[in-house]
Amino acid sequence: MARHLLRRLGQAVLVVLGVVVVSFLIARQVPGDAAIAAEGARASQAQLDEARERLGLDQPLPVQLWHYLQALAQGDLGESLTTQQAVTSDLGRALPASLELVLAAMLLAVVVGIPLGVLAARYRRGPVDTTVRLSSMLMVSAPVFLLALAIQLTFATRLGWFPAAGEYDRALDQTSPLTVYTNLTALDALITGNWPILVSTLHHLVLPAVVLAAYPIGAVAQMTRAALLEESNQDHAEMERAMGFGRLAVLVRFSLRPAIGPVLSLVALVFAYSLVNSFLVEAIFNWPGLGSYTANAIRSVDAPAIAGVTLVIALVYVFLNLVVDLVQTALDPRVRAA
Template identity: 70%
Template sequence: MARHLSRRLAQAVLVVAGVVVLTFVVMRLVPGDPAVTYAGPRASAAQLAEVRRRLGFDRPLTVQLWEYLSALVRGDWGTSLRTHQTVLKDISTAFPASIELVGTAMLAAVLAGIPLGLLAARHARGPVDGSVRVSSMLAVSVPVFLLALVMQNVFATKLGWLPVAGEYDATLDTTSPLHVYTNITAVDALLTGNWPILGSTLRHLVLPSLAIAAYPIGVVAQMTRAALIEESAQNHARLERALGFTRWQVLTRFSLRPAFGPVLALLALVFAFSLVNAFLVESVFDWPGLGRYAADAIRSSDTPAIAGVTIAVALTYVVVNLLVDLAQAAIDPRVRMT
C-alpha cells in the first residue's frame, strides 16, 4: 500500500507541475498588458514601467518561470490585478462556496445514481431498466446552463417555491449575522447554531445543486448498472444463484462491492466536470463562488487570478483522484498491483 501511495503521489506531482508550467506559458501568450490592468488605463509610461518592474514582467521568461514556481511553493500565488489582494486569499474566500455547491451535487449523485443503477440492473432489459436508461441519457444530454435557467424560471420565478438567486437571504446579515470559520456557509451556520441562515442556505442550494447534479446522476446510474450487470455475469454470481441466493441478494451482497471500483474512478472525473459546470451555474444563480471570481478575472484580463483559478482546479482534481485511487485500493487489493 505504501509503494502504491508513493507511486500515485509522484504522478500527482508531475501532473501539477505540468499544469503550472502550461498555465504560465499560456498566461504570457495572452494578448494585452497586465500592467495596464493593474495600474489603470490612464497610467503614464513611467508608472507602467514601474508596475512591470514591481511585478517582474521586465525579466527574462526563464527567470520569471523559476520565480513563479518558487513563489507557488512558498504559497505566494501572486497579486490580483483587479482586486489588488493576494490571489490565494481571493481563492480561499471564493472556492469554499463552489465546493459547497459541487459537494452537495456529488452527494445527490451518489445517493440517487447508485440506487438507480442498482434498480436498473435488478430489472435489466425490463420497463424499469428502460426508464432509468432513458432518464439518465436525458440528464446527461441537457446542457447544464439550460437546465439551470429552466429550473430557475419554473421553480423560482413562476412557482415561487425556492429562491431565485444568491447564497442566502441577504437580510439575515442584519438579523442573524454569521460568524465565518470555513467560508462554507452551511457548515459555518451549523457550527455556530445559526439556524435562520442554515435554513436559508439549504433552500438556496436546492436549485443550483440539482442543476449540477443532473449529469453526475445520469452517468453514475449508467456506470453502476453496467458494472453490476457485468459483475453478475461472473462465475461467482452463478455459484451464488445456485446456492439459493436471489438476484437482488447477489447484486447487493456480492456484486456491489467489486462493481463499486469503476464507479469510484468515474466519480473523480465527474467531480472535475461538475466543478467546471458550477462556473456556469454560479453565473445563473449569482452564487458567490470561484466561477464568479473567474468570470470577473477573465473580463478584466486579470492573468494572475486566472492562473490561480486554473491551478486551484487542477490541484482539486489531482487530490480527488488521489483520494479515489486510495479508496479503490482499500476496496479492491488488485488495484495496488497496477
C-alpha cells in the first residue's frame, strides 16, 4: 500500500509540474500587453518599460519560467495586475464560493445519480430503465447556459419560489452580519449560528446547484448503471442469485461495492469539470466565485491570475484523482495489484 501511494504521489507531482509549465506558457501567449494591463492604457512609454522590467517581461521566457517556479515553490503565485493584490489572496476569496456551489451540485449528483443508476440496472430494458436513460442523456446534453436561463425564468422570475441571483440577501449584512472564518458562507453561518444568512444562502443556492448538478447526475446515473450491469454478469452474481438473493439485493449488497470504483473516478472528473462549468452558472446567477475573477483576468490580460486559476483547477483534478485512486485501492485490492 505504501509503495502504491508513493508511486501515485510521484505521478501526481509530475502532472502538476507539467500543468504549471503549460499554464505559464499559455498565460504568456494571451493576446495583449501585461504592462498596459498593469499601468493603464494612458501610461507613457517610460512607465511601460519600467513595468516590463518590474514584471520580468524583458527577460527571456526560460528565465521568466525559472523565476516563476522559484516563487511558486514558496507559495507565491505573483501579484494580480488588476487587483494589485496577491493572487493567492484573490483565490482565497473567490474559490470558496465556487467550491460551495460545486459541492452542493456533487452532493445532488451522488444522492440522485447513484439510485437512478441502480433502478435502471434493476429494471433493465423496462420503462424505468428507458426513462432513466433518456433523462440522463438529456441532462448530459443540455447546454448549461440554456438550462440555467430556463430554470431561472421559470422558478425565480415567473413562480418566484427562489431568488434569481446572488449568494444571499445582502440586506442581512446590516441586521445579521456574518463572521467569516472559511469564506464558505453556508459553513461560516452554520459555525457562528447565523441562521438568517444560512437560510438565505441555502435558498439562493438551490437553483444554481440544480443547474450545475444536471450533467453530473446524468453522467453518474449512466456510469452506475453500466458498472452494475457489468458486475451482475460476473460469476459471483450468478452464485448469489443461485443462493436465493433477489436481483435488487444482488445489485445493492454485492455488486455496488466493486462497481463503485468507476463511479468514484467519474465523480472526481466531473467535480473538476463542474468547477470550470460553474463559471457560466455564476455569471447567470450572479454568484461570486472564480467565474467573475477569471473573466476579469482574461479581459485584463492578467497573466498571474490566469496562471493561478489554471493551477488551482489542475490541483483539484490531481488531488481528487489521487483520493479516488486510494479509495478504490482500499475498496478493491485488485486495483493495487494492477
